[in-house]
Amino acid sequence: MSAGTLTVLEPEGLYPDTRLDQEVLGPGVRILQGNAKTGLADLPDALLAEVDGLMTLRMPVPAEQIARFPRLKVVIRMGVGYDRVDRAACAARGIKVCNVPDYGTQEVAEFAVLLALSLRRGLILYHDTQRGPDPARWGVMPSPLHRRQEAQTFGILGLGRIGSAAALRAKAFGYRVAFFDPFIPNGWDRALGIARTRTLEELLAQSDVLSIHAPLTRGTRGLIGERELRLLPPNAVVVNTARGPILDIDALERCLRDGHLAGAGLDVLPEEPPRDPVPALLRAYRAGEAWLSGRLVITPHIAFHTPEAWDDIRLKSLETMRDVLVEGKATNVIPPGSD
Numbered sequence: 001m002s003a004g005t006l007t008v009l010e011p012e013g014l015y016p017d018t019r020l021d022q023e024v025l026g027p028g029v030r031i032l033q034g035n036a037k038t039g040l041a042d043l044p045d046a047l048l049a050e051v052d053g054l055m056t057l058r059m060p061v062p063a064e065q066i067a068r069f070p071r072l073k074v075v076i077r078m079g080v081g082y083d084r085v086d087r088a089a090c091a092a093r094g095i096k097v098c099n100v101p102d103y104g105t106q107e108v109a110e111f112a113v114l115l116a117l118s119l120r121r122g123l124i125l126y127h128d129t130q131r132g133p134d135p136a137r138w139g140v141m142p143s144p145l146h147r148r149q150e151a152q153t154f155g156i157l158g159l160g161r162i163g164s165a166a167a168l169r170a171k172a173f174g175y176r177v178a179f180f181d182p183f184i185p186n187g188w189d190r191a192l193g194i195a196r197t198r199t200l201e202e203l204l205a206q207s208d209v210l211s212i213h214a215p216l217t218r219g220t221r222g223l224i225g226e227r228e229l230r231l232l233p234p235n236a237v238v239v240n241t242a243r244g245p246i247l248d249i250d251a252l253e254r255c256l257r258d259g260h261l262a263g264a265g266l267d268v269l270p271e272e273p274p275r276d277p278v279p280a281l282l283r284a285y286r287a288g289e290a291w292l293s294g295r296l297v298i299t300p301h302i303a304f305h306t307p308e309a310w311d312d313i314r315l316k317s318l319e320t321m322r323d324v325l326v327e328g329k330a331t332n333v334i335p336p337g338s339d
Helices: 017-024 087-093 105-120 123-129 160-172 188-192 200-206 249-257 280-286 307-326
Strands: 008-011 029-033 053-056 076-077 096-098 155-156 177-179 207-214 238-239 261-266 296-298
Touching: 008 017, 008 307, 017 029, 017 307, 029 307, 053 307, 076 155, 076 307, 087 096, 096 207, 096 307, 105 123, 105 207, 105 238, 105 261, 105 296, 155 160, 155 200, 160 177, 160 188, 160 207, 177 200, 249 261, 280 296
Parallel strands: 008 029, 008 053, 053 076, 076 096, 155 177, 155 207, 207 238, 238 261, 261 296
Antiparallel strands: none
16 A cells, blocks of 8 residues: 555445445545444454544444544544534544535435324324224224314424425425524525524424424433423424434323323434333334324334435445545535534
8 A cells, every 4th residue: 555545444344346436536545345243343453544534324433443543534424413423532633524414305304294294194093093903993083183284383493404305395285384493594494485483492382293303412412301392282293303312202202191292203212223121102102002003103213215315325425535535625524513
């Protein structure tokens, strides 16, 4: 290896064929594929000692592993969220951390609105109650879930790319759309034709559907707890396609159980995959307890999934690595203090 050669590692061995990697990164970059199964600790020090750029999809990048990369300059989190990377440890070494904010935007936004619609129009309720040997009677089932879209406000917490895409889709279905995001510049609400709220409490008070689209940071961890859920109008629906720890799942269980909330759709959980002891809400859901019938949907963090999105993850991660590591640009670099 020449002294000027840069080395990029994909530790999870996601793509055995590295032709696309080489095409995007160029001939001056060497590409290594790891075979880590449980984490970076699976890989030898000798391999990590050669690495200038690291690309990870599911694998956490904690401080103790960052210390094993003496040459590391750039970490690409192959996704939107970057909470799996110890950014403080990277910053202490001058290592740039990047995400891929422009993949899966349409998919996650569509899934969030789909969860809301499937609950609010009774699709999940009728699906659940028509199954099994003793189906519900053939006809309408009165439920506080059912509302016309035009009679509701679709509240969005976090108006980034995905939140904006969700706003446009919800608006197209007839919802009145409002949002809270203190980091969005003035005028963005006018561009999208939606309403801005000054405070989180103002948003919650009017949201018949609350859809969470914020990143997981120190400021958003546990942001939606029982106090916040009880500020929602009676019989509201909560949707989370962002990160599980933003929403207190035990508080959600209490608000569903006592009837304050009509339903919830979760693509994310506080711990993924769930481990024992699992939250009470997940236990009740898995047991098919009658009080949750038609009121709760849980999916395994797959809102982003389409073949096209997977292609985007790979290509856009490589393009970001090229821009930052090879060309010295600041593409998708997460600025210090953004958490």
